[in-house]
Amino acid sequence: MEPSLHRNTAVTLHVRLADADAIPFPTRTLERGAALYTTGEPLRSLYTVQSGCFKSVATFPANDLDSAPHTQVTGFHLPDETLGLDGICTGRHESDAIALENSVVRIMPVGILEPLCREYAAMQHELLAIMSAEIVRASRLALMLGTMPARERVAAFLLDLSERLDAPAPPADLLLPMTRGDIGSYLGLELETVSRMLSKLQREGVIGLNGRQLHIVDRMKLERL
Template sequence: MPALRPLSKTTCSSCGVRELCLSVGMTSEDSERLSKIVPQRVRVRKGAALFHAGDPLRALYAVRFGFFKTTLSSEDGREQLTGFYMGGELLGVDGISDNVHVCDAIALEDSEVCPIQFNQLEKLARELPSLQHNLNRILSREIVRDHEMLLLMGNLNAEERLAAFLLNLSTRMFTRGYSPTAFVLRMTREDIGSYLGLRLETICRAIAYLRDKGVVRVSGRAVEILDIEKLRAMVNGCARDAKRG
């Protein structure tokens, strides 16, 4: 089976994650027009690349289901993980600035995406204010995500970074109708460490810390949040302030 496999065409109105994607809030007629610029769904096997850094921007990719990571590689071969994407989120916006992708997008499990031809998307967005609004919202969300990452790197210690990461996943799971307190991590601990700017051993110590404090229960990649308010307090600095007092 090829790493990328075209599937039959689908419509935005029948998609299970349409309320999180570009078609949210659009009329049935406008949603149908959006569907027409999605040629066909594409299945991406676990470990396969949807696109690589240096590839020309041809489409944005709405994740229908599955999980992806994006990575940047330095000239000396070091890899920095820059984000995780799940159903209802949009991959490929990194290529909009210069019409070339700057990162790799790798499937962390068997996944499915809807390619949206970018030149046609731009044209349609000029005709449909609701689509332009949704596209702007998604681009703004990317900026906010970058700002949150800077906050993680600059102000939080290892345990707080991990707490913020788990809270972010919890919120995104809840938005998709899944349990916000019990879920399976699709990424490795090495991936988490790369994303949070921490070594693997530091991630392991941070997990042990949260486990010993009774905040989470971790078994392999299965995570159960036992005290979500403590997690929030850690990220907000309350735990650190209390310790100083």
């Protein structure tokens, strides 16, 4: 992975619906583990994360009747990022959005957003940019799962998370809101593999790790993996 390519493209994906800031949309507070919406629920609103973090979880049917459906984490949503875009195509959400910690979202009803986007070209452009960023992230995830070894997947995940938390000046200290199991589900790895790769990166002096608190010691080396 080219470090410069990763850094430059990641920053462009940090898109927020800034033109909605002046509009007094209502907010909602969710406790850790609560669902903002669930699979199959009609699309009523888009949501901007004000604080906290969410994961999107998709459920896929089993290959046979005797097996349980398969669930997979398909995304993490950080402050200033938008949730609910999965429902635009069919009018129904394709995943569950679960709060990973006590969180607050701003509720933007679709019925209000549509006329606003028609009236304000800048808002329409921002919404299109947000949807485009989601498409690019999904493409990157598919590329990562198809081509990268485990250690590179974990390194790319940490860099992406860091850059999204505070682009364009990524922080060195991160508090991981998600579990190792959630990271593994997202990256297509077993929980034990994620833990082993994090420990390996720590032994190599690339990161420091204390529970959920992570410190990026050598960002250049992490980018070169």
